[in-house]
Amino acid sequence: MKAPKTVRGNQARLDRNVQNEIGRNLRAMYNDVVEQGVPDRFAELVAKLDPSSTPSKPTRKE
Amino acid sequence: MTLDTGTRDAILATVPSLRAFAVSLCGNLDRADDLVQETLTRALANIDSFRPGTNMAAWLFTILRNQFRSEYRKRRREVEDADGTHAQSLQAPPEQFARVEFDELRQALAKLPEDQREALVLVGASGFSYEEAANICGCAVGTIKSRVNRARTHLAQLMSLGDEDFARRGVAESGS
Numbered sequence: 001m002k003a004p005k006t007v008r009g010n011q012a013r014l015d016r017n018v019q020n021e022i023g024r025n026l027r028a029m030y031n032d033v034v035e036q037g038v039p040d041r042f043a044e045l046v047a048k049l050d051p052s053s054t055p056s057k058p059t060r061k062e
Numbered sequence: 063m064t065l066d067t068g069t070r071d072a073i074l075a076t077v078p079s080l081r082a083f084a085v086s087l088c089g090n091l092d093r094a095d096d097l098v099q100e101t102l103t104r105a106l107a108n109i110d111s112f113r114p115g116t117n118m119a120a121w122l123f124t125i126l127r128n129q130f131r132s133e134y135r136k137r138r139r140e141v142e143d144a145d146g147t148h149a150q151s152l153q154a155p156p157e158q159f160a161r162v163e164f165d166e167l168r169q170a171l172a173k174l175p176e177d178q179r180e181a182l183v184l185v186g187a188s189g190f191s192y193e194e195a196a197n198i199c200g201c202a203v204g205t206i207k208s209r210v211n212r213a214r215t216h217l218a219q220l221m222s223l224g225d226e227d228f229a230r231r232g233v234a235e236s237g238s
Contacts, residue, residue, distance in 0.1 A: 015218075019218070022214060022218060022221070026167065026182070026187045027187050028163075029086075029164040029168065029187075030082045030083075030086060030183070030188070032082075032164070033081050033082035033085050034079050036078065042074075042099070042102060045102055046074055
């Protein structure tokens with residue numbers, strides 16, 4: 001009566017390994033993009049749309 | 063509208079993961095960057111509706127996700143009769159980030175139903191809790207949990223990882 005238990009145990013281990021591997025790949029793919037940081041176009045966009053950085057009103061005394 | 067330094071820094075700090083989420087959703091870096099651009103423009107125009115002290119990342123991810131949803135639906139209507147070109151564009155990775163090691167995963171992700179794909183990425187890669195992911199997707203926590211589970215099962219099947227060779231490799235790797 002040991003065999004079926006072992007089979008089930010192997011299956012559970014297999015499933016865990018599969019899921020660990022998928023999780024690892026998914027995070028690696030994701031972090032590959034995260035590590036590229038903030039592209040200039042987005043840094044400029046945020047700065048441009050930030051009203052405190054527009055010259056329309058003085059933000060500090062000269 | 064006002065944009066204090068703290069808010070601006072919080073937005074910029076979220077941009078890298080926002081891009082990664084966008085790439086995961088649309089499978090294409092150019093489209094992902096357009097999506098991020100639209101998201102930031104929209105977020106900055108509506109910055110007054112952001113409640114200080116709440117989660118900036120979750121707020122921006124919600125905007126991007128909704129933006130992607132409405133665009134995706136529009137595009138699908140537009141190309142419905144155009145011999146599956148949309149399905150192709152979802153699955154063909156552009157040159158600039160065609161890291162071969164991720165090709166299989168990228169293609170398998172593209173075949174997942176959209177609900178499952180976004181849930182899996184939010185929880186499994188972005189690091190949001192089930193509760194945060196449920197808020198971003200506008201659904202119940204239980205729904206997110208079942209989508210993530212189905213996505214994992216589905217991906218394992220698509221990537222045919224459920225074989226003995228893989229199991230041995232996985233054991234060998236995790237032991238090293």
